[in-house]
Amino acid sequence: MTTRRATIADVAREAGVSPSTASVVFSGKTPVSDATRRRVIEAATELGYSGPDPRAASLRLGRSGIVGVVVGSSLKDLFRDPVQRVMMDGLAEAVAPFGAGLLLLRNHTDIENAPTLTTAPLDAVVLVGCDGPLRELLEAAHRRGLPVVVIEGDAGPGVPRVLLDNREAQRTAAQHLADLGHTDVAIVMLSTGAPTIGAEITVGWIDPDATADITIDVTRDRLLGARDVYPDAPALATAGSSIDEGWAAGRVLFASDRPTPTAVIAQSDLLAAGVIRAAEEAGLRVPEDVSVTGFDGLPADGLAPYELTTLVQAAAEKGRAAGEAVAAMLAGDEPASVLLTCQFRVGNTTGPVISAR
Amino acid sequence: MTTRRATIADVAREAGVSPSTASVVFSGKTPVSDATRRRVIEAATELGYSGPDPRAASLRLGRSGIVGVVVGSSLKDLFRDPVQRVMMDGLAEAVAPFGAGLLLLRNHTDIENAPTLTTAPLDAVVLVGCDGPLRELLEAAHRRGLPVVVIEGDAGPGVPRVLLDNREAQRTAAQHLADLGHTDVAIVMLSTGAPTIGAEITVGWIDPDATADITIDVTRDRLLGARDVYPDAPALATAGSSIDEGWAAGRVLFASDRPTPTAVIAQSDLLAAGVIRAAEEAGLRVPEDVSVTGFDGLPADGLAPYELTTLVQAAAEKGRAAGEAVAAMLAGDEPASVLLTCQFRVGNTTGPVISAR
DNA sequence: TTGTACGCGTTATCAA
């Protein structure tokens, strides 16, 4: 026999009070006499009642304490990026104070029955790293009346965004290189969003005029920033932010059959780390022979001896801003978009051009 | 004026059918005539109704489609480890088919009001990487009547676990080194769970007799496996699985003031990668001068030129097994613990001892 | 195939 789980009504009866009084004891929203409270608590322990059923409470209250995080890629891909990790941490931290947690939802999934925006009991939605069909997601959320916040992506008017000054920041780094005298500069880019034909070919030159075709804002904006200073710099696209991708790009850049650039602008610290390794392997010293700049400014694992010249972005703040936007919307306020700015940090991976080569 | 959101009753009225019929149209649990279905769907679109409210449904059905994942550390720490990333992917994939998603919950948090096992509308709980006060968590879950699964940790009898043959696997790798003739072997360990005094001191020698004090099963079991072959091998503890920690350990191992080991058993691939980098820096070639073994067997970023000799664990399978255990418990079945086994893979980071040194 | 009636467990409101 499966004895029915005790409800607040059972507790109230056992304690000799009304259900509403028992409820109040648990929520604390109304003063209750000590004696009553004690009786209720006692009855609860007696019956093994461990507080209001969240499901019933969420129906009654109209909020579940759950914020859906729609991730564009698989979990393992998303969290491979330190920026995303820290960002998620900030997001979790920002929604926790109002009792909310993060429910991971994937955008595309071929799994039948998988939970979605429309089937999960959500209070709000945060879109992170979603490049493709934002429209559908937004529509689904809107029909549900769910507040939506987008992190680094465009969701159209009315949807608050958390943005970074990617272009300006990247321009700063490029200018730094220009000031050091570099003229022969290459760019190593994040994913362009172009479908990868065959998983093997991950690195490829970008047509100088194809800038507008890049659908991923981050990639495009950082490219534009670099091009603001070096309009003709060749750019190499990768499959994403990783040391290995940077390494692969570096091998192309430092191949003996072409002139070696004196500086490389990498669009992430991980890419920069890979480029540096490739340089080392090619017998080039950093920064004496090649200067390298990164982007992100988080402690990157595996970069140990170097301290990157990079743009420090407030990754945790990015998540926190999104969380606060969510909180504002749930409170009925009109949330504003947030533009966060990066800080340029000079490390030991950039130096002046040494003319005698 | 905030127009009330349409409910299934509104839709039914609009369509001229009963609420139950409308409900059935959406759940599909009972055949409905095409004409009726069409009318209902039409009414729904008309009213902007986008399916049953998940909150109400979850109260009614007694299940929310949410599996709580209690993580011991912060999100960014947890997901730094590729094994955890892949494991979470497997878990998400395994619970998706029955409409469930993962809600991230932190064990310790100083944030007031943060969601917990008792306040979140969960169907089940998975504990991952929780070392400390499991008892409290288990009790909370038990009082709620929530099924619990523990991944690599001991939750006492009755709680299904997903385990790895850490000791046996590590022994295999050690034996491989022994077969190659290595006698001077050092071990680089994962975190021992000992409180780090001052965040700076991350690497330290482990008292050979202190094995039993290691509270983290993974670390202890892999150590035991290595000691099965090399009972006296010196062991260096780190703060966790990362290239940087391995690098720091490697610097200690290859310091000029002590005899250099001919082989290093690292308890993770990331640690191994760091050890290799330290070896390179010390002017040692791998595997000619030093052999290095890892553990995990996932593609590790930043290891590019090498292919580790390592133990391949089915990380995704680990998550999937946990998800299936959850599914079984929700279905009322008695789920069994699962023991997964690693597969030894020989790469190019181990070789025979070269006597002429 | 459709409709009626009821309860899932809670909490806000208001009156006492």
Place this chain on the structure above:
DNA sequence: TTGATAACGCGTACAA
């Protein structure tokens, strides 16, 4: 400070 009442929105026996 406490209690009665009425939703919250839905799913499902059961009867028709």
